[in-house]
Amino acid sequence: MCGIVGYIGSRQAPNVVLHGLKQLEYRGYDSAGVAVIEQNGHIALRRDAGKLSNLESLLISSPLKGHIGIGHTRWATHGEPNARNAHPHMSMDGRVVVVHNGIVENFLELREELEDEGVKFSSDTDTEVIVQLVERHLGGGVDLETAVRQTLKLLKGASAVVVMNIDHPDELICARLGNAGGITIGLGNDEIFIASDIPAILEYTRRMIFLENRQMARLTRNDVQLSDLNGQAIAPEVHTISWDPVSAAKGEFKHFMQKEIFEQPRALIDTLGGRADFENGRVNLPEMNLTPELVQNLRKIFIIACGTSYYSGLVGKYLIESIARVPVEVEYASEFRYYNPIINSNTAVLAITQSGETADTLAACEQATAQGAHLWSIVNAFGSQSMRISDGYIPMQAGPEIGVASTKAFTNSIMDLYLLACALGELRGTISPQQLRQLVEDTARIPDLAGQVLDRDQEYEELANLFFKANDFLYLGRGINYPIALEGALKLKEISYIHAEGYPAGEMKHGPIALIDTSMPVVAIATKDSLYEKMISQIQQAKARGGVVIALATEGDQTILREADHVIYVPKTPPYLAPIINVLPLQLLSYHIAVRRGADVDQPRNLAKSVTVE
Ligand code: AGP
DSSP states (O other), rough: OOOEEESSSSOOHHHHHHHHHHGGGGGSSSSEEEEEEEEEEOOEEEEEEHHHHHHHHHHHSSOOOOOOOEEEEOOOOSSSGGGGGSEEEEEESSEEEEEEEEEOTHHHOOOHHHHTTTTOOOOSSHHHHHHHHHHHHHHHTTTTTHHHHHHHHOOSSSEEEEEEESSTOOEEEEEEETOOOOOOOEEOOEEEEEEEEETTTTTTTOOOOOOOTTTTEEETEEEEEEEEEEEEOOOOOOOOOOOOHHTTTTTTSHHHHHHHHTTHHHHHHHEEEEEEEETEEEEEEEEOOOOHHHTTTEEEEEEEEEEEHHHHHHHHHHHHHHHOOOEEEEEHHHHHHTTTOOOOEEEEEEEESSSOOOHHHHHHHHHHHTTTEEEEEEEEETHHHHHHHHHHHOOOOOOOOOOOOOHHHHHHHHHHHHHHHHHHHHHOOOOOOHHHHHHHHHHHHHHHHOOOOHTTTTHHHHHHHTTTSSSSEEEEOOGGGGGHHHHHHHHHHHHHHEEEEEEEGGGGGGGGGOOOSTEEEEEOOSSSTTHHHHHHEEEEEEEHTOOEEEEEEETTTTTTHHHHHHHEEOOOOOGHHHHHHHHHHHHHHHHHHHHHHHOSSSSTTTOSSSSSOO
8 A cells, every 4th residue: 555756846846745645645554754855965854653644744843845856655564664664765875765665575685685785774674675775786886777777676576666866866766566556657847746646646747657567767857768677768658647536546447446456466565564574484463462372272263254255264264274273164244143153262253354344244243242252353444343343453454445346355355364374373383483484485475476467467358258248157166266266256246247156166066067068167276286186177077068168277287278278377376375366367357257248347236335234
């Protein structure tokens, strides 16, 4: 949810930056900052934790003046949410500042390398390695653009950056690696704007350039020089934005659902923020209020939820039982209330709810509390009822989810369940410190892997064009991917109105196989894991009945090409985190089928975003 704003022109930069950050306020953040190059040629910095109003007050009591500046609202990824970790971050010599969205996956090794060269770090963030590297490369006598380009080539993971340097007082360098959020360049009259999202600068200009993956730009107040990471010049494509405020919130997307699907890499970064402690190989879940005594006495966890949230709960069962070895029972909230569940003081009830206001889920929570259970929640809407009544909670930090069909909340809740499983496993001693460190490190690559899958959107659209007229779909998955088959079917049902069923693949021969024919596409999740061979035989069973099979497979798998009619490849992913990656093509397949059918994607008939009635 981090926000970026930059400016060069005749206005006062601090005013433009602060105003722009306010337009991004809905993203949520825990600290903010702004930097300008002042008339005296020095860089001045103001940063504070908490609300943007704290920064605003700081700027009133200690004003900044300058016509070039950058600013940032941060949702902590590495390092506590406080002033010293807030962006912009400054190089040791005070001549360079940077603002950054994303995760530098290899920041630990880069930090050690820089410290060996005598660099003294002033924060706990991964971002600071970027600004210290730029200083190092500037020391080689190159210009700012080259120094930034050399730095970017050393970074692993998805990042969006803006860099300012007093030795180049009339320019800003911005760049985008992967899908950690966009960089939009706004073209004014003898002034230029940068933002992570259009609404931050839309009132100043409607002429925008969008940086693509692995592109960078050198900006002055009246010039944009676009290039790739090899320095190859690129002709910028200028778009004229004609949106009203609501559609401005959609950015360059047609629907909120589409925007939210593509926001998932950034949302995943945000939900890892402040929790995945890559430096110490641990997980921090401060709002859960977990104590060793509480966790070691746990005998059972009920996960209760509805719809898509229920399906993430099914993934959570695999994660918590495998990693923390606590028995988990997943129940529809609307059922949980009426079958008199066995609950005692060693039971925890975990509600998963995007809105935090779903009536069935809230009613089940109240019953759980009345029966003496510990009540936890994983919730996206900050301050919602579910969060308020819980003994401990994990904010999904996915940002507002407007589309009725849940997407980024689903993948973020799976990541949060994974983090919870790790934290429970550590407290129960079911995983070693080394295993825990590996589990934490495995999360760092997920946002970038998700971005890679989303970059193949064209493939899913082409598939949708082949199958949008189907009347029935069958989705098959096994093990940790069985819930993804259920979720893929639900996504299709609720936005395209095509009947679709998700099934555990092993169950197909016990009934659904009677449905198989050439008119019913079968989506089979057959990525490489311990059940791969079983999935191949299920695909063969479907094919033997004339079924048309669309297989989700792991990149490099050639066998699947002989078995399935269509193959969607996804990158190899650590098995526990595979559901987050595997659901993405299914979200986009459903989206494109619904669009092809002319359905109302964001507000499907009969549905509501939050079902606050029973
Ligand atoms: C998901 O796409 C649906 N919109 C619906 O199933 C939803 O997940 C369910 O109503 C639960 O909502 P919640 O997560 O806000 O509790």
